[in-house]
Amino acid sequence: DSGVTQTPKHLITATGQRVTLRCSPRSGDLSVYWYQQSLDQGLQFLIQYYNGEERAKGNILERFSAQQFPDLHSELNLSSLELGDSALYFCASSVNSGIITDEQFFGPGTRLTVL
Amino acid sequence: GEDVEQSLFLSVREGDSSVINCTYTDSSSTYLYWYKQEPGAGLQLLTYIFSNMDMKQDQRLTVLLNKKDKHLSLRIADTQTGDSAIYFCADPGNTGKLIFGQGTTLQVKP
Numbered sequence: 001d002s003g004v005t006q007t008p009k010h011l012i013t014a015t016g017q018r019v020t021l022r023c024s025p026r027s028g029d030l031s032v033y034w035y036q037q038s039l040d041q042g043l044q045f046l047i048q049y050y051n052g053e054e055r056a057k058g059n060i061l062e063r064f065s066a067q068q069f070p071d072l073h074s075e076l077n078l079s080s081l082e083l084g085d086s087a088l089y090f091c092a093s094s095v096n097s098g099i100i101t102d103e104q105f106f107g108p109g110t111r112l113t114v115l
Numbered sequence: 116g117e118d119v120e121q122s123l124f125l126s127v128r129e130g131d132s133s134v135i136n137c138t139y140t141d142s143s144s145t146y147l148y149w150y151k152q153e154p155g156a157g158l159q160l161l162t163y164i165f166s167n168m169d170m171k172q173d174q175r176l177t178v179l180l181n182k183k184d185k186h187l188s189l190r191i192a193d194t195q196t197g198d199s200a201i202y203f204c205a206d207p208g209n210t211g212k213l214i215f216g217q218g219t220t221l222q223v224k225p
Contacts (some may be wrong), residue, residue, distance in 0.1 A: 002157060014190075043158075043203065043215040049151060056212050106150075106157035110181065 003027065005092050005108035012113045018079040021110045025072055025093030032065055032074040033054065038087035049074055050096075053102060067092070081114045088112075117141040119206050121216035128224050133191040135219045137204035142185065148205040149178065149189045153220070158203065161189070191221075199223045 003026035014017055023031050034046040036059075045058035050066035060066075063081075068074045078085060088111050092104040118140045138145065141167045145166050150158040164178045164187070165172045171178045177190040187204055201218040208214060 002159070004157075033213075045214070048212065058212055084177045092158075102161055108155075108157045108160070112122045 001065065003065065004091060004093050005103050006089075006107040006110050008110060010111050010113075011110070012082060012115065014115055015081055015083060018077065019112065020088055021076040021078070021091075021112070022032070023074045023091030023093075025074070025091075026105055027094075029093035029095050030072065031094045031102070031104070032068055032072070033089040033092040034060075034074070034076050035092065035106075036087045037090060037109070038084075040084075041087075043090075046076070048064060061063050075106065079111070083114050086112055086114045086115040117206060117208050117214045119204055119214050119216040121202075121204060121219045123217060124220050124222070126222040126224065129194060130195055131192045133198070133221055133223075135189045135191075135204075135221065137187040137189075137216050138207045139162050139185050139187065139204070139214075141206055141208040141214070142182070142211040145209075146202050146207060147180065147187050148207070148213070149176075149187075150185050150205055150215075152201045152203065154200075160200070182190045194221075194223050196215055196223045196225060 031050045031077045033048045037043045046060040048056040065074045088109045090109045091107045094102040096102045148163045149161045175192045179188045203218045204216045205213040
């Protein structure tokens with residue numbers, strides 16, 4: 001158990017809908033990262049927040065947004081969902097701002113299925 | 116941009132050694148990582164190697180780094196059925212954002 005929790009574990013929804021994925025980092029970790037794992041794109045970095053502020057952005061679609069709250073939990077919002085958004089979404093956390101020596105601890109993921 | 120490549124599948128017999136290979140393009144990386152993903156689970160950091168090292172050994176795991184060829188390998192000695200998983204190499208470049216390879220599925224046959 002990494003100490004990172006993600007809810008829900010599974011989510012099934014329809015195209016055009018909007019969903020929110022939630023992540024609670026390990027106690028004491030200030031950074032939260034979101035990754036998407038899909039069959040065709042592999043494992044891709046989406047976005048990072050550090051202590052409430054956006055720190056780095058990767059291949060995140062405009063239909064997706066995220067935020068980190070004062071209690072450091074984070075939410076990833078996915079809107080206007082398409083079939084291709086079906087994937088496993090991972091959250092990871094680390095102590096610091098994402099310097100390269102900072103180990104990232106991964107949650108178990110949320111499996112999103114868009115029908 | 117940064118890219119990390121891995122072979123997709125490796126099958127070995129229990130007790131044999133497994134070698135999983137990875138190539139990367141970003142030479143600014145100070146560390147390179149190996150993660151393991153078991154079915155239905157998240158990613159677990161297995162080991163990492165500092166870029167000024169050629170080799171790192173950690174119990175049954177040996178990481179070899181060839182900076183000139185930008186080639187990284189993970190050797191698992193005495194492979195067990197519990198080692199069956201997907202193994203990812205990851206390159207943080209100089210930003211800390213992890214760039215992952217496609218993952219190598221290791222199948223261990225009894």
